[in-house]
Amino acid sequence: MIATESCQDRSARIAGLVSAARQGDADAVGQIVTELSPLLWQVARAAGLSRGDAEDVLQTVWMRLLAHLDAIHTSTALTAWLVTTTRREAWRVRAAERRLLPAEQELLAALPDSGPGSEEQVIIDDQRRTLWGAISQLSPRCQELLRIVAFVPRPDYPAVAAKLGMPTGSVGPTRGRCLAKLRDLLASDPAGSPR
Amino acid sequence: MTHPDDLELLDSIREMFQAADPMPADLPERIRFALTLRDLEIEVARLTAEDGLPALSARGTEQSRTVTFDSDSLTIMIRIDTNQDGTARVDGWLAPPQRREIEMKSAADSLSVTSDEQGRFAFARVPRGTAQLIVRPAEQGQGNAGRSVVTPALIL
Numbered sequence: 001m002i003a004t005e006s007c008q009d010r011s012a013r014i015a016g017l018v019s020a021a022r023q024g025d026a027d028a029v030g031q032i033v034t035e036l037s038p039l040l041w042q043v044a045r046a047a048g049l050s051r052g053d054a055e056d057v058l059q060t061v062w063m064r065l066l067a068h069l070d071a072i073h074t075s076t077a078l079t080a081w082l083v084t085t086t087r088r089e090a091w092r093v094r095a096a097e098r099r100l101l102p103a104e105q106e107l108l109a110a111l112p113d114s115g116p117g118s119e120e121q122v123i124i125d126d127q128r129r130t131l132w133g134a135i136s137q138l139s140p141r142c143q144e145l146l147r148i149v150a151f152v153p154r155p156d157y158p159a160v161a162a163k164l165g166m167p168t169g170s171v172g173p174t175r176g177r178c179l180a181k182l183r184d185l186l187a188s189d190p191a192g193s194p195r
Numbered sequence: 196m197t198h199p200d201d202l203e204l205l206d207s208i209r210e211m212f213q214a215a216d217p218m219p220a221d222l223p224e225r226i227r228f229a230l231t232l233r234d235l236e237i238e239v240a241r242l243t244a245e246d247g248l249p250a251l252s253a254r255g256t257e258q259s260r261t262v263t264f265d266s267d268s269l270t271i272m273i274r275i276d277t278n279q280d281g282t283a284r285v286d287g288w289l290a291p292p293q294r295r296e297i298e299m300k301s302a303a304d305s306l307s308v309t310s311d312e313q314g315r316f317a318f319a320r321v322p323r324g325t326a327q328l329i330v331r332p333a334e335q336g337q338g339n340a341g342r343s344v345v346t347p348a349l350i351l
Binding site: 026029030033034037038041042045051055056058059060062063064066067089092096127128131132135146147149150151154175176179180182183 | 198200201204205208209210212216217219222225226227229230231237238239241242243345347
């Protein structure tokens with residue numbers, strides 16, 4: 001399980017997979033795809049893509065990675081390159097669509113109900129709805145930032161944040177400021193009230 | 196300046212988005228399919244336009260679909276029709292027009308054809324399912340395209 005793996009172990013394992021992938025090891029490529037696609041999915045969706053467009057963009061990004069493997073040697077460099085490239089590809093798709101379709105910011109659909117479930121599940125659903133409601137009141141920039149950051153492996157975070165143009169301590173939205181704002185919104189919400 | 200609860204809050208955000216907007220479960224499998232290439236010297240073609248419904252609609256009505264891919268050096272346009280036996284027929288054009296070897300990779304096997312001087316090519320019968328086009332590098336002296344041009348996997 002990833003959860004029990006130390007940061008150093010993970011970095012070494014990913015670096016090994018990248019090295020094997022460079023030698024043409026399809027299985028290594030597959031393992032990297034399985035591990036990092038959920039992050040890239042959230043990056044593409046946070047950039048406002050439809051689910052179908054997000055699928056296309058992920059394929060494009062992974063294919064482009066194969067052509068760039070020579071320049072990537074560490075887990076951190078890999079994550080940073082993938083996140084940045086996914087965002088850039090997502091913007092490219094959105095720019096192309098704006099020419100064809102009326103400008104339309106796809107808003108996230110309502111959080112699905114997990115249906116009849118245990119009392120515990122009901123509490124979890126309520127907590128998620130509260131969190132959802134609070135996040136949707138943040139600025140679009142903060143929403144995107146927190147959504148991406150939540151999925152980035154911790155040791156890779158500083159490099160990704162720098163690539164996203166919000167290094168720690170910079171002016172403007174940073175992880176710390178967006179989280180502080182979110183905490184304020186959650187505090188002003190009557191605890192546990194369903195939305 | 197990390198708040199003590201930051202990581203916990205980020206964990207909750209991750210769980211919430213995983214529940215609300217999960218990645219399609221079969222997506223990594225499709226990506227892995229598209230990535231099993233023989234060489235890494237590739238030029239990626241992006242899907243830039245798609246018209247028409249999937250060639251076989253819910254009622255079984257035949258309808259053609261056109262898909263366009265663009266890469267730095269090449270535009271690939273394909274039209275997908277349904278044969279009577281249920282397989283797909285794929286007619287394509289390369290722009291700029293040129294003779295190239297073109298491979299259609301499907302889950303089962305792969306088919307190869309060569310485009311004519313006008314850049315036209317056709318696969319008469321392609322099995323339904325996931326498929327990917329690979330335009331092989333031009334021969335020496337036949338232009339400057341030294342890399343394979345590869346499309347994303349598409350569902351036929």
